[in-house]
Amino acid sequence: MGKTRFYNLAVIGSFILVVLSSVAMAEDSLVLGMSTALTGPTAELGLRMRDGVMLGLERVNDAGGIQGRRVVLRAYDDGYEPQRVAQNLRRLVEDDQAVAIIGNVGTPTAIAALPIITSHGVPFVAPFTGAGLLRKTPPQRYVINFRASYVQEVTTMIRGLIEQGGIRPDEIAFFTQRDSYGDAGYVGGVTALQHYGLHDVRNILHVRYERNTLAVENALADLVYSPRNIRAVIMVGAYAPCAKFIRLAKDVGLKAVFLNVSFVGSELLLNELGEQGDGVIVTQVVPPLTGDGVPIVREYLADFKRFNQAGRPNHVGLEGYISTRLLQRALVQIEGRVTRELVVDALESLGSFDLGLGVALQLSPERHQACQQVWGTYFSHGQTVPFAWETLPKLLKAQRGTP
Template sequence: MAARAANDDLVFGMSTALTGPAAELGRNMKQGVEAAMAEANAQGGIRGRQLRLIALDDGYEPDRTAPNMRYLIDNQHVLAIVGNVGTPTAVVAAPIAMRKRTLLFGAFTGAGVLRKNPPVRYVINYRASYAEETGAMVDSLVEQFGLQPQQIAFFTQRDAYGDAGYIGGVQALERHGLPDEARVAHGRYQRNTVAVENALADILMASEPVRAVIMVGAYEPCAAFIRMAKDSGLEAKYLSVSFVGPEPLAEALGAVGDGVIVTQVVPHYDSDSTIVKRYHTALERWDPDARPSFGSLEGYLSMQVLLAGLRTIEGPLDREAIVESLENLGDFDIGLREPLSFSPQDHQASHQVWPTVIRDGRVCPVEWTDLFAEEVRP
């Protein structure tokens, strides 16, 4: 049998954080995408063609993302960009993808910049938005934990990522009767640093007592903030969006992390759903030393959604065909037990948010009602 030519592969690109403070997030996402590709390749690929990923490191810095995107699209001729990590990098990546008519798919960010209405043709998402994550937090804090909107503060990264989570959270607070955004305590820190002291001071000096802090940041500064806040006597609930990386956050916090809530946009990796069981098998085959994580599960699920689109293509497997295949999926199921849907008017497959809580260094699944029922209100 003649050897398969490498140029017959279906090649996809990724610009992600493989070094720096967000490196674990990038490595996990890459691991999940590659595990899904390896699983598909073992089953014959797509119409007999193997899938391959070219991943470049951008260190979670936008000025490195732009040249990566151009190199992947212009020099490596990738069919699509998959699984990029981060909002500040997405702000740079999305316009390049649009100009070059190349799909930016399944980015590890819930930012609104990738969720235009009507949607941009070349930007398609798997995960729920940050607005949906922070909205779920606010709804539960107000409706089940009994807080007033002005008792909820925000600790965010000073960039598009932090702003996306903050804006979504404030919109949720306004739905619950927040009279004035100026009454919301808001501390910010600089990306790729752990200089959180000023942010904490802004929250501690709030005119009203803070009883919950919603965090939109990376795991190292969030861990530093929680430690300092508790040392300062701030008795509050601490909640974070999924991008934080719950496992590294739990590891960084140790015993101090008990009770910290992290929303997820994928089910817990201990779930017994069909697709999660497949993920465990695929991950172990791809890397026997890999530990399951929410990040790699998101990468795996995102790639499964893309594969669902690829398998419907009957003509040439090119950039435009991939976009059209996803837009035409309609309602579909990958074994997640949750509804997924795409259309030309809807470029986000999932809107589901799952809460988890850190207990004894582990990230545990929980229901909002059970979580707050067992808590003593501050």
Template sequence: MTAVRAMKLLSAFALTLALYPVGADAADPGVFPDRIVLGQAAPFDGPAKALGTGMREGLLAAFAEANAAGGVKGRRIELVTADDGYEPERSVAATRRLIEGDGVFALVGPVGTPTSKAAQPLAEAAGVPFVGPFTGASFLRDPKLSTVVNVRASYDEEAEAWVRHLTEDLGAARIAIFYQDDSFGQAGLAGVEKAMAKRGMELAARGTYARNTTAVKSALLDIRKAAPDAVVMVGAYAPSAEFIRLARKLKMETTFVNISFVGSDALARELGAEGAGVVVSQVVPVPTDSDIPMVASYRAALAAAAPDAKPGFVSLEGYAVGRLMVEALKAIEGEPTRAALLDAIRDKGAFDLGGLPLAYGPGDNQGSDKVFMTVIQPDGSFKAVDKLTPPAKS
């Protein structure tokens, strides 16, 4: 061995000792002396890209806010993202790359039901925390899933709010559903059927469309035949907007109610003036209400991290997920490990984000049960409402 090569090996060994002293426990993947690396698989292209982009903006705002204050016990939080196009097969590949290639500590803010259904088992098998998925699917609320931490209310809770408001506020008797023909749509459908069965009701009509398309005409014609009082919608913003636009052209006098996953701000942009009166249920407060402490903090953090970004429901949810991660990491005693993170969330139980209280415990991996009803205004903004009113006659 040459003297030069020996010196290089000695230097490398010394660096290793400096980072990981002899006798110290080996750090979990993604944990370094100066940083903790998290991963997000989400759509950053295609018709659902606004959802992935929004969640990423909110996460980055929360992490930049924490990093500016010194990080978590001296470690800054970093985020690595991978585009899955809102397709299950791509999400599996992206998630595997984040876990095995990038060696992330945890997965945060994954987007979608079909994608989460495909990717979450990889995280479970690897013991990687799966935190704050942007979906209210019931299967992720199964307490047997040891690595899953939900922030938002479930789709069942949103569906219950829809049917309660439609029947009590508007006296709706004929309710139809438009939904994405996959596990996301089926999750929403199951919630609606449960809420209606509770009231002795059945759906007046059903219409479906294929994921990542806007082919909605057949669904619209099937639903229109039933002359529904209301149409509840379980879809992404592009196809949902197309459905509403075409329904307006056909002079359908009905109430349209969308699920939170739709991407509220993108839906309002797509609809323009035709969005007035459309209802969207939300799982976070209105992002313009700075009287709510979490919203005020979010708006300041977003402005600092991404001055050109516009506040919205999706990025506010991403911010809430990021805030939970930061608070949970701070609650860990000793060095951060994946197991310690999950234990900290369960053991601490309550996290006050300043307007969206989260509560966890044995058998309960969902932090919030809150559902907020909002209505799109003529200028494209959103108004929180306690009671629905009939749509204006055209």
């Protein structure tokens, strides 16, 4: 009986030590949270964003962390489905005591997160979306964006198509995801087209597909059988359905240039398209990985190798890495206990600053989007390379097979 009692006490003692060890570890680290797609059709985007953030944290922790404390990431899977986000966010905010949420992937999932973000007063830093709902004026206190908006990306496309390519507004079609993400890109595109003389939105062909599916055939049929002379298709979707749409469109002989916003993940789209990718344009909200002389890209590539990250460097991972470096810049300014309110204050106090992107960034109480820049890339011979809009006429001729 005495031995049994001693054994039970030992087990209880071990359990208490484990609990105390976990508490001590939590107190010795700063926790960042992420709800993202780690499974499902959009998983590669979520995995790459997560890996980019973690690579940035490797650099932070290798340099001593924040106030001598390690910064750790807790990432939970939402499958790119809004209804799964609330549970993840409550776990991150209430149980894990995350000081900030970083790099959440997607517009509909970000919108689902906003009520919890607002009610708990937790910073929502650098979500992987360009939706206007996260870019209000005046800005929402707890939403801090890094990237340019979808409106800026699509406006850049339309400016290039019309001013450089000589394409009329009614020769541009939209292929979008049927949700808030697709709507954000389409509405931004229509607004831009109105500056170029569009008077009736019914003159613009808009075809759609359902989120987390590959059901693009009806959308393609609507485009192919349209009486309009479509010369460009602006795509606001995920990489797999966009790739399928492009392949099928080329198979049926559609002579148009295809343009994608950054959310598509250019490397993922290129992997899906293979040889059929040549000439496809993707706007980026980070510098091209081939950008010579861009310090943050050099550091990303060097850290990718130094910390032996799996896979290959990619634009989504680079965005996650830059987002972490942005948050780090604010965290190092906080003295004493790091609280969520102080994280927001520190981000807003950054003002105009340089992270090595080759363009100035700015955050303030009135501006919650750090970067305004959109870079152009396109696919050529199995590579993603920088694209200058001045060369668009040549690309359009190549797509139509004319000399």
